[in-house]
Amino acid sequence: MKFSSQEEYGLRCLLRIGKSKSPNGLTIPEISDLEGLSPANAAKLLRTLRLGGFIEATRGQSGGYKLAKPAEEIIIGDVLVVLGGRLFEDDFCNFHTGIENICTNTIDCSIRSLWRTIQTLVDSVVLKTTLKDLLGKEEDVKVLVNSFIEESNS
Secondary structure (H helix, E strand, O other): OOHHEEEEEEEHHHHHHHHHHOOOOOOOOHHHHHOOHHEEEEEEEHHHHOOOEEEEEEEEOOOOOOOOOOHHHOEEEHHHHOOOOOOOOOOOHHHHHOOOOOOOOOOOOOOHHHHHHHHHHHHHHHOOOOOHHHOOOHHHHHHHHHHHHHHHOO
16 A cells, blocks of 8 residues: 555645745745755645645745645645545445446455555544644654554554
8 A cells, every 4th residue: 555646745745834934935946946846746736735725825926835724723634635535435346346337346345344444544543633743753743643543442
C-alpha cells in the first residue's frame, strides 16, 4: 500500500505554509524551491489545497499562500481526502469486478474486511491529527499517533 506523491507533496506544501512566518504567505516559486518541486507541480498542489478550503491565495506583488483557517482546525484526514481520496471507499468493490458485472466475491469477501479494517485504523489516526500537531517535533507527533492507535485498540 502506498500513499501517492500528490498526498505526500501536498501535505509538505501545507506544512511549509503552516510554518511560514511571512505575513504575506509564500509564493509558488518559494514553495517550489523549499520543497524541491517544479513550479508547475507546486501550483497544481496549491490549487487543490485552495479548492479544498485549506489555504487561500492573495494575488499581486505582496501576494502568496496562507492558511485559510487556524492549523488546529485543519484535519489531516480531510486534507488527504482532497489530495487523493481514502484508501478504501464503500464503493471500492464496484471498481474491481474483473470481467464480470459484479465481483465474484460479493457475498463473503475476506479481502474487503481487511481493507475496511485498515481504513478504520488509518481514520483513527488521520481524523484526529491536525496540521497543528504536524507542525510540532517528530517525536511529539510519534507519541500522539501512538496514543491514537492505543485508544482505537481499547
